[in-house]
Amino acid sequence: MLIRTSPRWALPESEATPESLYLDRRALLAGMGVAGAALAAPAMASTDVKQLAALKSRRTHSAGEDPTPLLAVASYNNFYEFGLGKDDPAANAHTLKPSPWGVRIGGLVKKPFVLDVDRYISQAALEERVYRMRCVEGWSMVIPWLGVPLSTLVAFVEPLSSAKYVRFTTLADRKQMPKIGFPTLDWPYREGLRMDEAMHPLTLLTVGLYGRRLPNQNGAPIRLVVPWKYGFKSIKSLVAIDFVEQQPLTSWNQSAPREYGFYSNVNPAVDHPRWSQATERRIGEFGKRDTLPFNGYAAEVAGLYRGMDLKRNF
Amino acid sequence: MNRPPLWLKPLLHALIAMPLLWLAWGWAELLWLNPASQALSAEPVTYTHNGLGLLALRALILALAVTPVFKLSGWTPVMSLRRMIGLWAFAYAAIHLIFYLALELDFSLAALWREAMKRNFILFGLAGFLCLLPLALTSTRSAIKRLGGRRWQRLHRLAYVAGIAGCVHFILRVKGFQIEPYLYLAILLLLFAIRFMPNRRRASRARGLPA
Numbered sequence: 001m002l003i004r005t006s007p008r009w010a011l012p013e014s015e016a017t018p019e020s021l022y023l024d025r026r027a028l029l030a031g032m033g034v035a036g037a038a039l040a041a042p043a044m045a046s047t048d049v050k051q052l053a054a055l056k057s058r059r060t061h062s063a064g065e066d067p068t069p070l071l072a073v074a075s076y077n078n079f080y081e082f083g084l085g086k087d088d089p090a091a092n093a094h095t096l097k098p099s100p101w102g103v104r105i106g107g108l109v110k111k112p113f114v115l116d117v118d119r120y121i122s123q124a125a126l127e128e129r130v131y132r133m134r135c136v137e138g139w140s141m142v143i144p145w146l147g148v149p150l151s152t153l154v155a156f157v158e159p160l161s162s163a164k165y166v167r168f169t170t171l172a173d174r175k176q177m178p179k180i181g182f183p184t185l186d187w188p189y190r191e192g193l194r195m196d197e198a199m200h201p202l203t204l205l206t207v208g209l210y211g212r213r214l215p216n217q218n219g220a221p222i223r224l225v226v227p228w229k230y231g232f233k234s235i236k237s238l239v240a241i242d243f244v245e246q247q248p249l250t251s252w253n254q255s256a257p258r259e260y261g262f263y264s265n266v267n268p269a270v271d272h273p274r275w276s277q278a279t280e281r282r283i284g285e286f287g288k289r290d291t292l293p294f295n296g297y298a299a300e301v302a303g304l305y306r307g308m309d310l311k312r313n314f
Numbered sequence: 315m316n317r318p319p320l321w322l323k324p325l326l327h328a329l330i331a332m333p334l335l336w337l338a339w340g341w342a343e344l345l346w347l348n349p350a351s352q353a354l355s356a357e358p359v360t361y362t363h364n365g366l367g368l369l370a371l372r373a374l375i376l377a378l379a380v381t382p383v384f385k386l387s388g389w390t391p392v393m394s395l396r397r398m399i400g401l402w403a404f405a406y407a408a409i410h411l412i413f414y415l416a417l418e419l420d421f422s423l424a425a426l427w428r429e430a431m432k433r434n435f436i437l438f439g440l441a442g443f444l445c446l447l448p449l450a451l452t453s454t455r456s457a458i459k460r461l462g463g464r465r466w467q468r469l470h471r472l473a474y475v476a477g478i479a480g481c482v483h484f485i486l487r488v489k490g491f492q493i494e495p496y497l498y499l500a501i502l503l504l505l506f507a508i509r510f511m512p513n514r515r516r517a518s519r520a521r522g523l524p525a
Contacts, residue, residue: 069350071350071352071356072352072356075352075355075356076355076356076357080490084488084490084492084494086355086356086357086361087355137489139357139360182493183491184490184491184492185490185491252490255490255491256489256490273433274433274434274435274486274487275433281357281359281360283356283357284356286358286359286417288418
């Protein structure tokens, strides 16, 4: 007999978001939220970190470096759906409604479901991990994230053996994202990982930072953090996670394939065509420091790429 | 030539200098008063560098707008502002370049050359600056006399080349598809087009002539 155990943060399959509804999920969420909201921790839609709900966690990983001040983490962001300037997301992202929120998890899996993020946050065993974050533009931060290894979720949905990659999709809603009418990139923003990268224990499905829920400008309510890759791989405000057979198309790679590879591992030896990646400026410092291979996580992740030409597979 | 009102030049100097003073104040605050200040964003180096470049381009476009404005309005005094605005554009471009040399390249001209050869957007930026340099050096009355009006004028058409180079520098620099640098290019081309319009006064005089 097949016994299906569903954790309580899984919504019934009947409420799964059809792919065609990615672009306008509001009506659906309004119905879905009725069930979720009662159980959920109160989640405020906010760009002001002090107003966000505090979360319990235990620290399991530290970069051994001083975290970048919260003010900088929450005010210096790339989130083009809310504007191109670094201070635009903090100024504009108040229109994002991070609760209620569902993430449709499906594709080549045995157990597709819709993740109710509020319930998930209230019930998951959150870990605090202090990771370095290296932006492809040449700056970096150290951020205490709160989340759960993505691998637990992957294990739960039981991917089929044909699933080789994972595709991640950000919300693309004109009503909530004022700058999405402009084709800076091909929306919705999409990213991807190879299955073994998605399963790696460092890959964090992230719901908070600095002990609180994610501010909107940092990708509320749920995002990915892949610390050994350039920051744009750590996709924000997820609405879908799909397991697929072929390497998925990703937004930056489509926009400029010579500049942003699928892997985009932090690599000081491979320059961006327009600037050097050998050094970086840590936010809060004036001088530059050397960029480390795999952003300093080589011991943990270099094995994933053994035998690969990292200059070609940049 | 009509003289501009006495207050016009000082006012314009003050307006154009204001962003520079704001940046200087931001750095003074950051270095001596409050190291946690976010007045220049969380990354003051990039903020300052990008800001200076944008101000250089804006000042240059403003300088190039002087002749078209004169042409459209017929207000002669505006012409006396062209040199000062142009020199401000050069000043912002020079500080932009020096700031880049200081904070990214440790003042190494060899490194600057390597970067220019390797990266097109640096090459265009540098070319734009090198176009402005002789214009700043020949901006005095005596230089105009020495060169002769016609040759001086021909040389100073380089300002347009500098403007185009600045726009290309900007277009090549941004990530994704962004409209802003193209807007600057469009304004520049519009200003250039106005120069080829028939002269107002001459045209009206021509209309007044008996057939």
